[in-house]
Amino acid sequence: METKKFTRKEIAERDTKAETVFVIANKVYDVTKFVDDHPGGHEILVNVAGKDASEQFEDAGHSLDAKELMQKYYIGELVEQDKRQVIDRNVNWNLPPLPEESASGFFSSWKFPAALGLVLTLLYTYLFG
Ligand code: HEM
Numbered sequence: 001m002e003t004k005k006f007t008r009k010e011i012a013e014r015d016t017k018a019e020t021v022f023v024i025a026n027k028v029y030d031v032t033k034f035v036d037d038h039p040g041g042h043e044i045l046v047n048v049a050g051k052d053a054s055e056q057f058e059d060a061g062h063s064l065d066a067k068e069l070m071q072k073y074y075i076g077e078l079v080e081q082d083k084r085q086v087i088d089r090n091v092n093w094n095l096p097p098l099p100e101e102s103a104s105g106f107f108s109s110w111k112f113p114a115a116l117g118l119v120l121t122l123l124y125t126y127l128f129g
Contacts, residue, residue: 006082007079008052012050016046016050022048023051024057026078027076028075030073031073044056
């Protein structure tokens with residue numbers, strides 16, 4: 001079965017009094033039949049009708065159960081041009097690896113000041129001790 005494609009404009013132009021359709025993570029959901037059963041409340045869903053609710057959805061910290069339940073209301077996805085980068089706080093931070101300490105790091109690391117301190121301490125003790 002081919003996935004139905006929507007533009008953001010189409011979603012925004014839907015009659016939000018008759019139905020509640022919104023975008024979460026580039027996917028389109030029709031929750032018209034679910035709004036009254038939503039544990040987070042009817043209003044909150046109606047308020048994001050026609051909009052991109054990705055951030056609010058993530059902010060609410062929905063459970064895995066909620067994410068499974070939402071499959072039931074999935075009706076399609078956005079056309080390629082209208083997709084945005086998806087925020088998923090649980091996946092892929094993609095941080096670069098920490099730089100390795102270089103072999104020539106003697107002067108730039110803590111070792112040089114530490115060695116200098118030791119030498120000065122010994123010298124001081126030798127001269128004035
Ligand atoms: C298809 C979409 C959605 C489904 C299936 C859904 C389902 C659920 C479920 C099952 C819960 C109960 C707690 C949990 O299991 O995480 C919940 C809570 C909640 N939802 Fe949704 N939700 C949807 C969309 C949204 C959106 C778009 C918003 C915000 C605009 C939202 C805001 C909340 C809030 C604030 C709670 C927490 C209520 C509380 O902790 O008292 N939900 N939702």
